[in-house]
Amino acid sequence: MAYRAHGPKLITIEEFEQLDEPGYRVELSHGLLVREPLAGHTHGRIASRIDYRLRRFVEEKGLGEVYGAETGFVLSREARTVRGPDVAFVSRERMPLDLSDRGYFPAAPDLAVEVVSPSNTAAQLQAKVLDYLRAGVRIVWVVYPETLTVAEHTSLAQFRFLGSGEELDGGALLPGLRLPVDDVFGVKR
Numbered sequence: 001m002a003y004r005a006h007g008p009k010l011i012t013i014e015e016f017e018q019l020d021e022p023g024y025r026v027e028l029s030h031g032l033l034v035r036e037p038l039a040g041h042t043h044g045r046i047a048s049r050i051d052y053r054l055r056r057f058v059e060e061k062g063l064g065e066v067y068g069a070e071t072g073f074v075l076s077r078e079a080r081t082v083r084g085p086d087v088a089f090v091s092r093e094r095m096p097l098d099l100s101d102r103g104y105f106p107a108a109p110d111l112a113v114e115v116v117s118p119s120n121t122a123a124q125l126q127a128k129v130l131d132y133l134r135a136g137v138r139i140v141w142v143v144y145p146e147t148l149t150v151a152e153h154t155s156l157a158q159f160r161f162l163g164s165g166e167e168l169d170g171g172a173l174l175p176g177l178r179l180p181v182d183d184v185f186g187v188k189r
Contacts, residue, residue, distance in 0.1 A: 008032055013080055017103060025069070029127060031080035037119055039069075039086075042145050047086040047115045049184055050143070054089060054111075057170075057177050064091040064110070072104035073112075075135035083131055085112035086143075091173065108135035110173055115143045129153050138173050148185050 010031030019026060024035040039047070047069060055066040067088040075081040088109035096106060112132045116125065125142060132140045133156050140153040150168060153159040162168060162181050170177030182188075 010080065013074060013077060013082055013104070016080075016082060025084065027072075027084055028080055028082040029131065034124075036117065039115070039117055043086075043115050043117050045186070046143055046145060046184060047113070049186065050113055050115075050141075050179070051087045053179055053183065054087060054113075054174075054177075057174065058089060061176070062092065063174065064089060064093075064095060067105070067109065073109055073135075074104050074106050075108050075131050081131055081135070083112070083128060085109065085132075086115045087111075087113035089174070108132065108137050110137065111139045111141070111170075112137050113141045113143065116145060130156070139171065141168060143184060145185065148181070148187065150181055150184065 011028065011033065012031075013028065016028045016033070019033070021035060023038060025038060027034045051066060051068060058064055058066050067090070069084055069086045071088060072082045072084050073088065075083055082104055089111040090105070091110045094107065094110060099106075114125065114128055129140050129142065133153060138154065142151040142153070144150065149161050149163045151159055151161050152168065154171070164182055164187065166181050168177075168179040168181065168184070
């Protein structure tokens with residue numbers, strides 16, 4: 001006799017694209033719908049600061065494209081995973097030539113930025129970072145407003161925390177980028 005597992009219904013990326021979830025940000029993680037409340041003002045302000053500084057740098061140097069939180073990135077079709085980082089960067093070299101105006105970005109970004117909200121759990125954040133890195137994201141910045149710190153992940157085994165007086169940099173991905181952590185949080189020194 002065959003047994004059927006009961007649990008949440010897994011959905012496809014195509015089904016996910018058709019959803020309308022007012023009042024929530026939604027992502028697809030391994031076929032499961034992940035709902036988060038809309039971000040608060042602190043979260044939005046920090047994401048906007050990062051977006052502004054990163055966008056200016058990238059456009060000045062002609063390095064690629066910067067995307068906001070509304071953009072879904074297909075991290076894996078097989079694993080049915082679509083994530084929407086608060087800020088993302090895709091290098092010019094990895095930009096698809098036949099990019100459609102419709103649907104999600106068909107690959108992972110090079111840089112993904114997640115600003116932690118009060119509703120995020122450690123397990124949720126870890127799952128996002130793992131999804132990003134396994135999909136080929138080269139740098140993941142996890143921004144912690146409560147502690148005024150940023151965790152920079154560059155592989156499954158390598159990360160570092162940065163705080164006041166330190167700078168995020170783009171490494172080989174964004175050479176020359178210097179983003180003081182204090183600027184991310186609007187801290188005047």
